[in-house]
Amino acid sequence: MTGGTGYGRTLMVQGTTSDAGKSTLVAGLCRVLKRLGVEVAPFKPQNMALNSAVTAEGGEIGRAQAVQAQACGLSPHIDMNPVLLKPCSDTGAQVIIHGRAVDNMEAGRYHDYKAVAWQAVAESHDRLRQRYRAVVVEGAGSPAEINLRDRDIANMGFAERVDCPVILIADIDKGGVFAHLVGTLELLSPTEQARIKGFVINRFRGDIGLLQPGIDWLEQRTGKPVLGVLPYLHGLHLEAEDAIDTAAGELEKSDDALNILVPVLPHISNHTDFDPLRLHPQVRLTFVGPDQEKPPADLVILPGSKAVRSDLAWLREQGWASYLMRHLRYGGRVLGICGGYQMLGEQVDDPLGIEGPAGCSAGLGLLPVQTELKADKTLRNTRGRLMLNGDHEPVRGYEIHCGVTQVAAEAAPLLVLDQGADGAISDDERVAGCYLHGLFEQPEACEAFLRWAGLARARRIDYLALREAGIDRVADTLEQYLDIAAVKSLLALDQEGSR
Structure with a gap:
């Protein structure tokens, strides 16, 4: 300064x-x-x-x-x-x-x-x-x-x-x-x-x-x-301090709008990740709270969480596990960010009780990754490339997580960042996840994600200029x-x- x-x-x-x-x-x-x-x-x-x-x-x-x-x-x-x-x-x-x-x-x-x-x-x-x-x-x-x-x-x-x-x-x-x-x-x-x-x-x-x-x-x-x-x-639009702002739902959306669902986890964190999508004229983003109906969607995004194992149990109690399997059978896509990425894996282990009682939880099993929560938190701004649809679009953002995730050797990464590979993509390319927050703030990366989710002609929106x-x-x-x-x-x- x-x-x-x-x-x-x-x-x-x-x-x-x-x-x-x-x-x-x-x-x-x-x-x-x-x-x-x-x-x-x-x-x-x-x-x-x-x-x-x-x-x-x-x-x-x-x-x-x-x-x-x-x-x-x-x-x-x-x-x-x-x-x-x-x-x-x-x-x-x-x-x-x-x-x-x-x-x-x-x-x-x-x-x-x-x-x-x-x-x-x-x-x-x-x-x-x-x-x-x-x-x-x-x-x-x-x-x-x-x-x-x-x-x-x-x-x-x-x-x-x-x-x-x-x-x-x-x-x-x-x-x-x-x-x-x-x-x-x-x-x-x-x-x-x-x-x-x-x-x-x-x-x-x-x-x-x-x-x-x-x-x-x-x-x-x-x-x-x-x-x-x-x-x-x-x-x-100014990024919310904490409360989820649904005002963008009042904005007029185009006829070809992509439908995206985000479950409102009890300990949801950094939901500002979704602001660029909420403001996009071709995206109809819906936050789904407890006991609310889960309508059909093109893409479901599991957000960050301050208590991953607890929120993972909540997802199962709310019927999201079965919903996601049905969603994928009908051709939908699923993306996990940070805690949501950990949930998509095979297990989340918290041996030190970092986020609650010590223990290990089975993940949703949609990505070949395993996570262990550690005492030291990763905090960094970073940038790199998005490896999706054969595109290598630029991305930048930040990481805030306690988890260390092991990815199966055969799995393709979602991102290649300055620090190395991050995230994973399923073999059928319908499920993906990573640790990077701010994924949708770069216009090129946001456009690539929307194409992956099924929007053939996604418009390029400059979110940083909107902010x-x-x-x-x-x-x-x-x-x-x-x-x-x-x-x-x-x-x-x-x-x-x-x-």
Whole structure:
């Protein structure tokens, strides 16, 4: 990372609820500040998500921070998300500090560990302030979660320690926006209330004139300004922090659209892999949840998983094993990515209990591979070639996995990467799998996969350009509907200017 000398200013965005728009607002603010010539970096002290990204130095951070880094024109760095929690059960998570997994912890144990986690947060934030003129911080969940306020490092606990101003955002599309804002404010301490410098109302649709009386009441009641009312952006795409976004299902699809199914595993990870497919005009992608109907499809993709053996058992309980056999008999194709690739093999062995109770599970038996989970996690960005349909199309992406997979000598690899062969293709070429996330982001590789799945004339879509356009669209919206002068004032840019 590069930047000026001295210490930059910090501005934090907190939300009244999860999915209020914090990630999007931070990304948009980062792009607006970049346009103004301000050296800016994103920061999230603590993130809980199964969508992650690999940094240039081989660390793991939340995927939302990687998108925010892109908005700043920066490469993702471990300091942008020093604490990442990857849930592996209802009460436990893998704890990742400065890009590296340190242990699996139950909630109570992690609560005691927060003093150590805070040191990582403080060190990263300090380094960012030394390098950048502005640091825009994303909170987590809501600051009014009373049960989590003790030793909080994600919301007001962080803001109080570093003494930074806060913008509070709420989603009006869910209803009850004034109750969310006033209620959140009322549940904060007096010093925390003073720290909130203004509100943002997100995802508004309708006549702003009808909302104005409510805005006037809110400002009079709280003594705090509404800094902006942001419109609902139909068709906006920014990679989701964690929740599966099905909005692309609303997009119009062509008559020759390929039907793709993705089972929503209980511990599904990195489902952002499928964003290029969801946005493709010739793909109708359906996420299939528990007990939902499994319609006929051209391609089924088994996604990544944070608990492979547990999710493999779930697949069998949900009837996916028999569905896949029938699907293949009728000419369908199956692809596995990371954990899904491991499931397609002959067995998954977890002798150390890396992802749950120690043991060995029989795989689906569709690829001649065997996997053993190891303590050391593979984390790397890489590139290479796709060996499918006789094509050698370029691919690039990232690996995040604990498994070491042995492939039968006679099996053909799906990819040849800088580090060597990866994945496998079945003899009849109907089943394939590999470890590489981001498979569909390269236009040539995505087109090749769609041809393999049965789409004779697949269009070439530049997903990376779509992602960049989404960031710009948010920034354009903020420039029109948000009080940017107030934001600059909170960062003291109106006093000192950019460096």
